[in-house]
Amino acid sequence: MTQLLQFFIWLPLFGFIISLMLPRKNERLISSVTIGTAGINLLCVLSFVTYWFVNGHPVLDIKQFVFYKAHDIEIFLDFYFDKTTAVFAVVGAVLAFLVAVFSRFYIHRDGGFKRFMNNILMFFVAYNLVIFSGNFETLFTGWEILGICSFLLIGFYRDRYLPVRNSLKVISVYRLGDICLILAMWMSHHLWHENITFIKMNDSVAVASLIQDHYLYVVFIGVMLVVAAAVKSAQLPFSSWLPRAMEGPTTSSAIFYGSLSVHLGVFLLLRTYPFWENILAIKVSVVAVGLLTSIIASGIAKVQSTVKTQIAYSSITQIGLIFIEIALGWDEVALIHFSANAFLRTYQLLVSPSVLGYMIHDMFFNFMPKKLEVGTSFYSKLKNTIYVLSVKEWNLDFFLHNYLWSPFKLIGKLLNIIPVKLAAAALIIIFCIGIYFNLFSEQIPASFSVALPIVFSFLGLTTVLYSFAEKGSAFRGWLFVVFGQLFITLSVALMSDNFRGLQILIYMSGCMFFAVVGAICLQKIKTIDNNINLDLFHGYSQEQPLVGFIFLISCLGFAGLPFTPTYIGIDILFSNIHTHDYFTITFISLSFVFMEICVLRIYARIFLGQYKKATHAMAYRSS
Numbered sequence: 053m054t055q056l057l058q059f060f061i062w063l064p065l066f067g068f069i070i071s072l073m074l075p076r077k078n079e080r081l082i083s084s085v086t087i088g089t090a091g092i093n094l095l096c097v098l099s100f101v102t103y104w105f106v107n108g109h110p111v112l113d114i115k116q117f118v119f120y121k122a123h124d125i126e127i128f129l130d131f132y133f134d135k136t137t138a139v140f141a142v143v144g145a146v147l148a149f150l151v152a153v154f155s156r157f158y159i160h161r162d163g164g165f166k167r168f169m170n171n172i173l174m175f176f177v178a179y180n181l182v183i184f185s186g187n188f189e190t191l192f193t194g195w196e197i198l199g200i201c202s203f204l205l206i207g208f209y210r211d212r213y214l215p216v217r218n219s220l221k222v223i224s225v226y227r228l229g230d231i232c233l234i235l236a237m238w239m240s241h242h243l244w245h246e247n248i249t250f251i252k253m254n255d256s257v258a259v260a261s262l263i264q265d266h267y268l269y270v271v272f273i274g275v276m277l278v279v280a281a282a283v284k285s286a287q288l289p290f291s292s293w294l295p296r297a298m299e300g301p302t303t304s305s306a307i308f309y310g311s312l313s314v315h316l317g318v319f320l321l322l323r324t325y326p327f328w329e330n331i332l333a334i335k336v337s338v339v340a341v342g343l344l345t346s347i348i349a350s351g352i353a354k355v356q357s358t359v360k361t362q363i364a365y366s367s368i369t370q371i372g373l374i375f376i377e378i379a380l381g382w383d384e385v386a387l388i389h390f391s392a393n394a395f396l397r398t399y400q401l402l403v404s405p406s407v408l409g410y411m412i413h414d415m416f417f418n419f420m421p422k423k424l425e426v427g428t429s430f431y432s433k434l435k436n437t438i439y440v441l442s443v444k445e446w447n448l449d450f451f452l453h454n455y456l457w458s459p460f461k462l463i464g465k466l467l468n469i470i471p472v473k474l475a476a477a478a479l480i481i482i483f484c485i486g487i488y489f490n491l492f493s494e495q496i497p498a499s500f501s502v503a504l505p506i507v508f509s510f511l512g513l514t515t516v517l518y519s520f521a522e523k524g525s526a527f528r529g530w531l532f533v534v535f536g537q538l539f540i541t542l543s544v545a546l547m548s549d550n551f552r553g554l555q556i557l558i559y560m561s562g563c564m565f566f567a568v569v570g571a572i573c574l575q576k577i578k579t580i581d582n583n584i585n586l587d588l589f590h591g592y593s594q595e596q597p598l599v600g601f602i603f604l605i606s607c608l609g610f611a612g613l614p615f616t617p618t619y620i621g622i623d624i625l626f627s628n629i630h631t632h633d634y635f636t637i638t639f640i641s642l643s644f645v646f647m648e649i650c651v652l653r654i655y656a657r658i659f660l661g662q663y664k665k666a667t668h669a670m671a672y673r674s675s
Contacts, residue, residue: 053107054114056100057131060141060180063093068173076166083156086169090149090176097145101138109135113186113251120558120620123550125627126247127620129193130186136322139387140183140315143394147311148176154402155303164208168301171208175201179312183319187249188237189623191323193614195233195284198313199226200608203652205304206297207660210593215299216660224457224649225293229283231645236276238626238637239269254326263330269631270327274334277324278341285317285371286364288345292448294368298360302401305360310367310397315390318371321378322386335379342375351442359404367397460646464521467514472528479515479535486542505547509639512539516643519650526574526584526654533650534567537610540640541625547636548628555628559621563610566618570606570651573599577658586654589661600659607655611648 067089074082104110112133119127152172159168178201181194203226207219240248243262253259263270281287286294286309294314298305308314321338328334346369353365370393377386441447467475486508489496496504516536522529541560544551576599577584577592584590593600605613612619622644629637 053104054112054131054133057112057114057133057184058116059096060093060100060184061131061177063096064089064173064176064180068170068177071166071170071173074166079156079160079165082166082169083152086173087149087152087156089173090145090152093176094145094149097141101142104133104138109138111251113249115186115249120624122555125241125624127189127623128187128247129190130249131184131190132186132250133184136319136383136387137183139391140319141180143391144176144179144183144312147307147394147398148172148179150398151303151307151402154306155301158303159301164210168205168208168304171201171205172304172307175205175308175313179316182316185323186251187247188233188240189247191320192230192233192237193619195316196230196612196614196619198316199223199230200613202226202297202308202313205300205308207656208300208304210660211591211662213589213661216589216656218296218299220649220653220656222293222297223652225283225290225452227645227648228290228456229280230648231641232276232280232283234622234626234644235637235641236273236280237623238629239273239276239631241627242631243269243273250323253324256326259327260330271331271333274328274331275337277320277328278334278337281317281320281375282341283317284320285314285375286368287317287341287372287375288348289448289451291345291349291365291368292445292452295356295358295361295364295445298364302360302405306398306401309364310401311394314367315371315374315394318374318378318386318390321375322383325378325381325383329381338379339376342372342379344372345369345375346372348442348446351438352445355439355442359407360401363397363400363404367393460517460642461521463514464517464519467518468521475518476531476535479511479539482511483535483538483542486539486546490542490545501546505543505633506635506639508539508543508546509636509643512536512543513639513643513646515539516646516650520646520653523587524585526586526658527571527578529586529650529654530567530570530574533610533647534563536643536647537563537567540643543636543640544625544628547630547633551625551628555621555624558617559625562616562618562621566606566609566616570603570610573603573606574654574658584658586657589656590658591661591663593659594663596659600655603659604655607648607651611651612644 067085071082071085074085104112112131114131116129116131119129121127152169155168155172159165162168174197178194178197182191182198183194185191185194203219203223206222207216209215243266244252283290294309297309300308349365349368349372353362353369356362356365370389374386374389374393377383377389486504489501489504513536515532519529519532519536522532537560541556541563545556574584577590577596580592580596581590609616609618612622626640629640
């Protein structure tokens with residue numbers, strides 16, 4: 053029975069590979085493969101869960117494949133199955149099949165029909181990887197692919213301004229959650245001195261011992277997990293990304309942001325609950341986040357003028373209540389609540405265009421304006437204040453922009469004052485000095501060698517922020533992101549004696565290969581149009597779709613696309629950072645937050661948006 057778990061990963065992956073090979077214009081064949089894959093998966097899931105339940109519903113765990121092993125680092129795929137997986141698998145399989153059938157007609161004759169179906173299948177691979185994961189590495193693999201699929205589907209109408217811009221907003225917030233999950237993996241590795249599996253995390257005796265001996269470290273892991281879950285499930289203060297994500301097609305909004313993807317924060321909390329259930333501070337934090345989100349989001353949902361936004365905030369409200377149920381230990385109630393909310397929101401989103409049409413028709417014939425009431429009491433003023441704040445969505449976008457991203461962008465703008473040639477020359481010289489220190493580390497005084505990793509990780513962050521604020525040349529933005537990778541690698545090499553030779557080669561082989569391929573793609577576009585500045589959208593996916601696809605793969609591979617050397621190298625790199633190196637881990641973590649944002653921003657500016665030449669029809673700003 054355990055060996056069958058991998059089947060639920062390989063089946064949608066096999067369907068995805070087949071769909072890639074099909075001709076773009078053959079909608080019938082593409083949709084048949086997508087619906088067939090989802091239908092077979094649904095039958096297999098129902099059969100497997102029935103057989104598993106009849107046979108006593110045991111907890112299943114299997115170590116599937118080892119990617120890398122050295123010292124106390126072992127990166128491997130691990131699959132796990134229990135009642136939580138069973139519920140998420142059944143709900144996911146049913147909804148994926150329904151949405152696949154609905155999409156066949158909804159996306160009919162759209163120019164991106166094949167692209168949409170491919171993304172849906174890739175999403176299903178990622179979703180299954182998350183819910184069947186038996187360790188953090190497997191979960192994070194699916195977690196990352198889900199973020200990529202979200203970025204592509206939100207920006208599905210890639211010739212329009214708002215979908216592209218909102219896709220960048222969403223992936224920016226997602227990246228914050230990704231890094232929190234990486235930090236939880238990093239600290240758990242140092243606590244257990246191995247790549248921990250969820251079945252070991254359920255060992256209450258071992259967890260109690262860790263809490264007693266390393267309370268602060270355990271609380272740190274718990275906080276990182278809660279933040280990652282809050283980001284993925286759009287809880288406060290990260291709620292504003294969910295309605296922005298509705299710029300994609302309605303069917304993708306239904307399966308992503310109404311039902312499955314938005315509930316993966318719930319899944320993360322359920323899966324890790326045995327780890328933090330005895331830490332009162334974490335439980336109180338989860339309850340506070342869920343309660344505050346439910347109160348505020350329910351008010352926002354009641355006053356929004358668009359049906360998708362109303363549904364989005366209604367879903368957020370229910371997820372906040374599910375967070376509270378998990379913290380109170382009501383896991384069965386949380387699973388039932390998840391299933392009900394997922395089915396309801398999917399239904400609401402799929403019928404929303406029709407319902408909107410009926411409502412407009414009804415208002416046209418039966419609209420009666422509400423009588424104007426002016427109140428001067430404290431209650432009236434408070435009600436009006438809450439109403440205005442709810443209409444403005446409590447300024448959550450303003451909060452994230454001004455207090456999360458703007459300070460870093462301001463630092464990048466200040467760095468942009470330095471002339472480019474001078475900055476590049478200085479970075480090359482400093483990097484060469486760093487390599488010398490790394491090769492002859494025994495000649496460096498001990499007090500000096502402690503400061504070097506901090507200095508070089510800080511330089512890595514500053515170069516990435518330089519690229520983050522770059523509005524001029526795309527080449528310049530790409531070059532400084534590459535410099536950031538080099539300085540980060542060097543800082544860890546100076547810190548750890550284990551990060552040498554093969555480990556550096558694994559990490560840098562992926563980074564540098566994709567860096568070179570990305571530079572070649574930019575050069576290809578520059579030969580067509582000398583102006584590829586980042587101050588506007590160029591839309592070159594219209595004329596150069598293959599170059600755009602290769603550059604997208606280069607961006608993702610450079611930032612750590614799952615199953616690439618860079619992805620494995622990131623895990624190795626973080627495992628070699630010590631728990632007491634607070635400044636180094638902070639600078640490197642921030643670098644990785646902005647690195648993916650920088651490269652995807654370059655991709656979006658060059659290849660997405662309305663085509664700059666007046667040879668294509670002008671698209672609407674929004675879908």
